[in-house]
Amino acid sequence: MLTRIADVLARIDRRIIYLLISISVIxxxxxxxxxxxxxxPETQKLYDRVEAIPDSSMILLTFDYYPSTLAETEPMSVAxxxxxxxxxxxxxxxxxxxxxxxxxxxxxxxxxxxxxxKVYGIDYVNLGYKANYQAVLLGLGKSIRSIYPTDYYDTPxxxxxxxKNVDTxxxxxxxxxxxxxxxxxNWVGLVNAQFGSEMxxxxxxxxxxxxxxxxRSNQLVGLLGGMKGAAxxxxxxxxxxxxxxGMGAQSLVHLTIIIFILIGNFAYFxxxxxx
Amino acid sequence: MHSFFGKQLPVAVAFFSGVLMIITFFSGDQxxxxxxxxxxxxxxxxxxxxxxxxxxxxxxxxxxxxxKRRKGWPYKAVLLIFLVASSLGAxxxxxxxxxxxxxxxxxxxxxxxxxxxxxxxxxxASAAYxxxxxxxxxxxxxxxxxxxxxxxxxxxxxxxxxKLPEITDWIMNYPNLSVQRGIIIGAALGAASMSLRIILGxxxxxxxxx
Numbered sequence: 001m002l003t004r005i006a007d008v009l010a011r012i013d014r015r016i017i018y019l020l021i022s023i024s025v026i027x028x029x030x031x032x033x034x035x036x037x038x039x040x041p042e043t044q045k046l047y048d049r050v051e052a053i054p055d056s057s058m059i060l061l062t063f064d065y066y067p068s069t070l071a072e073t074e075p076m077s078v079a080x081x082x083x084x085x086x087x088x089x090x091x092x093x094x095x096x097x098x099x100x101x102x103x104x105x106x107x108x109x110x111x112x113x114x115x116x117x118k119v120y121g122i123d124y125v126n127l128g129y130k131a132n133y134q135a136v137l138l139g140l141g142k143s144i145r146s147i148y149p150t151d152y153y154d155t156p157x158x159x160x161x162x163x164k165n166v167d168t169x170x171x172x173x174x175x176x177x178x179x180x181x182x183x184x185x186n187w188v189g190l191v192n193a194q195f196g197s198e199m200x201x202x203x204x205x206x207x208x209x210x211x212x213x214x215x216r217s218n219q220l221v222g223l224l225g226g227m228k229g230a231a232x233x234x235x236x237x238x239x240x241x242x243x244x245x246g247m248g249a250q251s252l253v254h255l256t257i258i259i260f261i262l263i264g265n266f267a268y269f270x271x272x273x274x275x
Numbered sequence: 276m277h278s279f280f281g282k283q284l285p286v287a288v289a290f291f292s293g294v295l296m297i298i299t300f301f302s303g304d305q306x307x308x309x310x311x312x313x314x315x316x317x318x319x320x321x322x323x324x325x326x327x328x329x330x331x332x333x334x335x336x337x338x339x340x341x342x343k344r345r346k347g348w349p350y351k352a353v354l355l356i357f358l359v360a361s362s363l364g365a366x367x368x369x370x371x372x373x374x375x376x377x378x379x380x381x382x383x384x385x386x387x388x389x390x391x392x393x394x395x396x397x398x399x400a401s402a403a404y405x406x407x408x409x410x411x412x413x414x415x416x417x418x419x420x421x422x423x424x425x426x427x428x429x430x431x432x433x434x435x436x437x438k439l440p441e442i443t444d445w446i447m448n449y450p451n452l453s454v455q456r457g458i459i460i461g462a463a464l465g466a467a468s469m470s471l472r473i474i475l476g477x478x479x480x481x482x483x484x485x
Binding site for chain 1: 300308311312313315316318319321322323325326369370371372376377380381384385386388389391392393396397399400401403404405407408409418422425426428429430431432433434440444447448451452455456458459463
């Protein structure tokens with residue numbers, strides 16, 4: 001009997017797995033059920049550091065991500081922006097990702113700017129993208145104007161009131177990196193190590209394990225890991241958003257995958273016993 | 276002459292650029308700093324041209340495939356149509372909100388890339404079911420750790436067992452971190468030695484020929 005069950009469980013059609021994963025995503029997306037969000041120490045540290053920045057100071061927020069990871073990364077950018085603008089911080093953005101980064105920054109910032117009543121050039125500036133990120137990160141440490149003579153909209157930096165006295169990383173109280181790729185290594189290795197700029201990062205869940213090392217060495221103040229990290233930040237900022245809404249789907253998908261792993265192992269061991 | 280432009284000059288440029296960056300890092304001299312800053316601006320400009328080279332290359336390859344009706348040519352045709360549409364749109368109108376480029380990006384590129392990425396969840400579930408077996412002690416440890424972290428990184432895990440997030444944090448901050456540090460240090464040493472090899476002209480594979 002047991003071996004027959006094991007045989008059946010060992011041959012589950014992949015379409016059934018796909019169907020169950022689909023259901024695990026669709027149902028919690030349609031019927032949102034409240035789930036507790038326990039804030040990790042890494043998220044709390046990052047939030048507290050941004051909160052400690054004096055009002056009206058300047059922060060550099062990067063949009064170093066491709067559209068493929070929007071579900072994880074965009075909620076981070078939105079939550080940080082809400083926190084920054086609630087504190088009246090001035091925000092400069094740039095992207096080291098050519099495909100999408102500046103466009104995503106443009107959409108996210110202009111949408112939120114309308115809500116918070118922020119004016120381009122006075123409260124925020126989008127520098128856009130320049131090729132060869134390592135040269136860009138190093139160059140910005142010596143002169144922002146030499147790397148970005150104009151912003152994303154081809155407006156000379158000197159004609160933007162907010163950028164009048166800004167020409168190196170020294171102008172920023174904090175650098176908040178939101179990324180889905182290895183650029184965080186370069187921000188830490190080139191900018192933190194060489195220019196002493198304080199920074200924190202929000203990254204995708206698969207990348208987060210690597211960057212715990214930088215948090216422990218104080219090269220990163222804190223870290224947001226994946227959609228859960230974004231949901232934790234939304235909780236701290238006090239405005240639930242896309243990441244909080246996605247926690248149900250993510251929870252159920254994780255549980256479904258674990259159940260399938262257990263089924264696969266049960267079938268494997270039961271089948272082996274038979275042999 | 277060919278050898279000079281194909282081999283000696285690029286190696287000399289790499290040597291000069293690498294040494295300049297090292298001197299800039301250790302020297303506080305303003306003239307050196309200014310010169311190195313100028314070089315960084317050059318690098319970003321060269322980067323722009325390399326993107327152009329990439330566009331030219333993909334256009335040439337795709338055009339050839341479409342002309343010769345090679346396998347998958349309709350996909351290449353779609354690629355070319357949207358390459359031209361987004362490029363022309365960006366050149367004529369710019370890339371701000373409300374432009375053709377932005378419309379194509381926000382409504383086609385972004386959803387398609389997100390869709391491709393989200394398919395991973397299906398493949399991961401199927402692959403985990405088929406291949407993630409506790410065959411050895413190492414595989415069992417990996418399986419248990421993965422299960423704890425997967426549950427501990429979602430709110431449902433906290434509902435199942437309140438201490439799971441703390442256990443996950445411990446896994447991330449100790450066993451995971453020690454391994455990651457080893458990898459980071461190893462990769463950094465590798466990058467440093469590779470850079471040195473390029474600066475000294477020992478490593479020349481980046482030139483594209485032996």
